Amino acid sequence: MSKVTFKFDGKKYKGKAGESLATALLRNEVLHFTDSAYRDRPRGVIGLGHEEPNALVYVDSGAGEPMIPATVVPVVEGLVARSLSGAGYLPDTRDHSRYDKKYKHVDVVVVGAGIAGLKAALENAKVGKDVVICDEQDRPGGHLVHLGQEVPAELLAVLNLPNVTYLPRTIVNGLYDQGYSVAIERRTDHETSKVSKQKARIRTWHFRAQQTILATGAYQRHLVFANNDLPGIMLSHSAATYVARDGVDVFKSAVVITVDNQGYRDAIRLHNAGVQVNAVVDCRQSASGPAVDAVRAAGIEILFGKTAIDACAKKKKGTVKCVNVGNLDGTESACIDADLVAVSGGWTPTVHLATYIGVKPKWAPELAAFVLPAATKWLSSVGMVAGDFGGDDSPAIFFGPAQTEEQALSAYVDFQRDATLRDVRRAIKAGMQSIEHVKRYTAIGTAHDQGKTSGTITMGLIGAALGKAPDEIGSLTFRSPFVGIPFAALAGRERGQVADPVRRTPIHALHEGAKAPMEDVGQWKRPWYFPNGKEKLHDAVLRECAAVREGVGVMDASTLGKIDIQGPDAAEFLDRIYTNMFSSLKVGASRYGFMCGVDGMVFDDGVTTRLGENHFLMTTTTGGAAKVLDWLEEWLYTEWPDLKVYCTSVTEHISTVAIVGPKSRNLIAKLSPTLDVSNEAFGFMENKYADVAGIPARIARISFSGELAYEINVEAWYGAHIWESVMREGKEFGITPYGTETMHVLRAEKGYVILGQDTDGTQTPMDLGMDWIVSKKKDFIGKRSFTRSDTARAGRHQLVGFMPVDGQVVIPEGAYVINAADAAKPAPVAHTGYVTSSYMSAALGRSFAMGMLANGAARHGEQVAIPFGGKVIMAQVTEPLFFDKENTRRDG
Amino acid sequence: MLNIPCPWCGPRDETEFHYGQEAGVAYPENRDEISDELWAKFVFYRANPKGWHAERWVHSAGCRRWFNVWRNTINHEFGESYKPFEPQPKSPA
Numbered sequence A: 001m002s003k004v005t006f007k008f009d010g011k012k013y014k015g016k017a018g019e020s021l022a023t024a025l026l027r028n029e030v031l032h033f034t035d036s037a038y039r040d041r042p043r044g045v046i047g048l049g050h051e052e053p054n055a056l057v058y059v060d061s062g063a064g065e066p067m068i069p070a071t072v073v074p075v076v077e078g079l080v081a082r083s084l085s086g087a088g089y090l091p092d093t094r095d096h097s098r099y100d101k102k103y104k105h106v107d108v109v110v111v112g113a114g115i116a117g118l119k120a121a122l123e124n125a126k127v128g129k130d131v132v133i134c135d136e137q138d139r140p141g142g143h144l145v146h147l148g149q150e151v152p153a154e155l156l157a158v159l160n161l162p163n164v165t166y167l168p169r170t171i172v173n174g175l176y177d178q179g180y181s182v183a184i185e186r187r188t189d190h191e192t193s194k195v196s197k198q199k200a201r202i203r204t205w206h207f208r209a210q211q212t213i214l215a216t217g218a219y220q221r222h223l224v225f226a227n228n229d230l231p232g233i234m235l236s237h238s239a240a241t242y243v244a245r246d247g248v249d250v251f252k253s254a255v256v257i258t259v260d261n262q263g264y265r266d267a268i269r270l271h272n273a274g275v276q277v278n279a280v281v282d283c284r285q286s287a288s289g290p291a292v293d294a295v296r297a298a299g300i301e302i303l304f305g306k307t308a309i310d311a312c313a314k315k316k317k318g319t320v321k322c323v324n325v326g327n328l329d330g331t332e333s334a335c336i337d338a339d340l341v342a343v344s345g346g347w348t349p350t351v352h353l354a355t356y357i358g359v360k361p362k363w364a365p366e367l368a369a370f371v372l373p374a375a376t377k378w379l380s381s382v383g384m385v386a387g388d389f390g391g392d393d394s395p396a397i398f399f400g401p402a403q404t405e406e407q408a409l410s411a412y413v414d415f416q417r418d419a420t421l422r423d424v425r426r427a428i429k430a431g432m433q434s435i436e437h438v439k440r441y442t443a444i445g446t447a448h449d450q451g452k453t454s455g456t457i458t459m460g461l462i463g464a465a466l467g468k469a470p471d472e473i474g475s476l477t478f479r480s481p482f483v484g485i486p487f488a489a490l491a492g493r494e495r496g497q498v499a500d501p502v503r504r505t506p507i508h509a510l511h512e513g514a515k516a517p518m519e520d521v522g523q524w525k526r527p528w529y530f531p532n533g534k535e536k537l538h539d540a541v542l543r544e545c546a547a548v549r550e551g552v553g554v555m556d557a558s559t560l561g562k563i564d565i566q567g568p569d570a571a572e573f574l575d576r577i578y579t580n581m582f583s584s585l586k587v588g589a590s591r592y593g594f595m596c597g598v599d600g601m602v603f604d605d606g607v608t609t610r611l612g613e614n615h616f617l618m619t620t621t622t623g624g625a626a627k628v629l630d631w632l633e634e635w636l637y638t639e640w641p642d643l644k645v646y647c648t649s650v651t652e653h654i655s656t657v658a659i660v661g662p663k664s665r666n667l668i669a670k671l672s673p674t675l676d677v678s679n680e681a682f683g684f685m686e687n688k689y690a691d692v693a694g695i696p697a698r699i700a701r702i703s704f705s706g707e708l709a710y711e712i713n714v715e716a717w718y719g720a721h722i723w724e725s726v727m728r729e730g731k732e733f734g735i736t737p738y739g740t741e742t743m744h745v746l747r748a749e750k751g752y753v754i755l756g757q758d759t760d761g762t763q764t765p766m767d768l769g770m771d772w773i774v775s776k777k778k779d780f781i782g783k784r785s786f787t788r789s790d791t792a793r794a795g796r797h798q799l800v801g802f803m804p805v806d807g808q809v810v811i812p813e814g815a816y817v818i819n820a821a822d823a824a825k826p827a828p829v830a831h832t833g834y835v836t837s838s839y840m841s842a843a844l845g846r847s848f849a850m851g852m853l854a855n856g857a858a859r860h861g862e863q864v865a866i867p868f869g870g871k872v873i874m875a876q877v878t879e880p881l882f883f884d885k886e887n888t889r890r891d892g
Numbered sequence B: 001m002l003n004i005p006c007p008w009c010g011p012r013d014e015t016e017f018h019y020g021q022e023a024g025v026a027y028p029e030n031r032d033e034i035s036d037e038l039w040a041k042f043v044f045y046r047a048n049p050k051g052w053h054a055e056r057w058v059h060s061a062g063c064r065r066w067f068n069v070w071r072n073t074i075n076h077e078f079g080e081s082y083k084p085f086e087p088q089p090k091s092p093a
């Protein structure tokens, strides 16, 4: 391995390329990595991989990382990192790395390339199955990699089989139903030579597998005793690996505290690497096996029936100086010097992925561990996670010694959350007995490491306190992701402009040219208003409204949802869908309709035109198009298969340009010289076919403002041409383009509701004062609900107008309305309604609003109060119609 | 992510589907005659079992057709799927 230079907390260090940052820092005698998040306790590294709770870093170099354990950061030339105290932060620089995704259907996904995983992969590959092996380390072997041992060649050969895909540095982060798993492959952070910009830094894999095999191994646990968090107190397997495999030589002397034979194996590794092991302290009364014999042969003292009670720190450095060893009940303790205290608290199998889909791990007392139960239809496990520990560990079920209240205060259970034995005791004293409650009370297991090392310990401690086995106080449940990952990895290439589809009308470029700010309506971009130079929204809207009421305006209405409905039963179908009658509609005529759910509540509206005897064109709200098409098809498929009707979305086939205002007749006459535009020949709600600016068009006399208006419908790609022609030919009439805001004001002045703004799925047509739209002659969806007691009762919330007493005040939309008599009372008082639409009106010369009011139809003339932001706005209740009450303007 | 068996297209990812409602809830024929209570049962009441549940789904980003399928609400296992108006197969339980 080549030597490289890296920076940590502003200081330069040398390391070996490819080793972990934790290894490199230990080699450089950095034992105190950081201070803990809540109690500022000095902390060092304790683990080897993603289980690490303490040694979190922020990476400045490369693409950066907001928070990641130093144990999984590969050292490369130029690495810059700094320590974090529990909380990361997002870099403010832009990440230019590429992230991508891959989807793969596969026979078998094996999670983990340890011996058990490789064996399982080989068995499946041999019978011809397509196998993917994901492994978090940079080379196969799992535990053998920690031991620095080679994988047997016959097992290694599996990786080269043509039907096997081996993905190193790849963490399976989520497991979902029916064999779906998501894995994160880190592809460039470890590379020492310059990385191509084309190469994705992280690839997110989505697998759908017939079989998923978990060979995820296990993490070592620590023990809970006073000051067990001092730097220099480490998990024994990690410590031995840093020392024996990586040649970290900062520890001169060590004491091993163990509950199983793993501690002996690690003691021998430390001893063989030249560390003076002062004692192996075993909480069991006796032990046997090759590792125990080896420790004896090496002349290392073994203390049975004892454990760590406390630990002391070196004054200046703050790292461990000695460990206080005594009986399990805390008595007869004495200090043993050591600058490494290696703790083996038993193994915790990595069961996380299985618990994501509801598998409950079972307690195996002979292993002192939760292991996965037998296989399900598509999920199985092998190796340690399945309870196959393969050794002679015979662990004690032991999580820590008896501790005084004083000692419990610094006996850490979850390092990352700074949660102690005292916190667990307090939770139990407060009456909590389930792990789910204690977890929430103490925050144990809720940090970035999700309690990888602390989960089983917590259950053990609660169990010990209550005299129960760990599995009697609940079960371990985890949530994906298994490790933290950048959002960028999940987004892949769907960032920025392509994060979500954007829908633009064929006229969009002209709106942009006119510098119209855009409003998002669903995925559509719609012009909000068309400013004159530096004009702001308020002034632009007043000007646009006045232009429409006095001259002529033009609006791009292409975004309205359009559904082409054809078939011999189309008219009958619409009669069942809409509250009003459509079978009586003449060919060439349009009608406005309401749709209700079976509950009788209005859910969409629009104008539908009869293009032929068996052919209709339905328009829907801009945001409701997909929902309405689904609704129509659901009824056709599931209730009325006998009706011969076909529905097709044609929203994007047609461009619609609406010219609106008293002068719109002059303009359409100019644009379409062959068209008879007289009111007698071309009446309200009628359609005519004629050329407009040389293009075949369907012209509809439809109005959403109360003004004389014509909608020009052409094949979509002529939209821009029509708009340009309207602007050019309309100049002499003062043509004024307007956006959604003006459209909203104009319709509100006429009391026309916008579904989804003035309604929320709890209004009948009658609540909106639109009894006229409900046919008495036929049945339709929702009709039966109108006679239900609640729907038919008097006093429901009904649509009304609210006229502020001060006509300069615009009531905030969404504000609650209270009775005037309650205005002076201290809050809270009951509300009697709410405001749904509110604007300043050019035509009225004042503000106005609409909304729902309890028994509103009977309260016209009454005064109400609208408390908002510490003030009270007084308003008069009116009918929801504010302008041209006699409807004199629509025919020009 | 669920893997849902469309009776026309075969098993596909959940993202292609939309859930409808409990399968086999008939739109009452004699709507004007039935009591408010019976009508409310149709409008508002649906089974919510722990276990096997017959459901109506639509393959909205696929063939756009509606179908019914058994699903286990405990572990999301799917049973047989069947087309509208086909007789309901027995619960897998």
Ligand SMILES: [Zn+2]
Pocket (backbone or CB within 6 Å): B006, B007, B008, B009, B010, B059, B062, B063, B064, B065
């Ligand atoms: Zn399908």
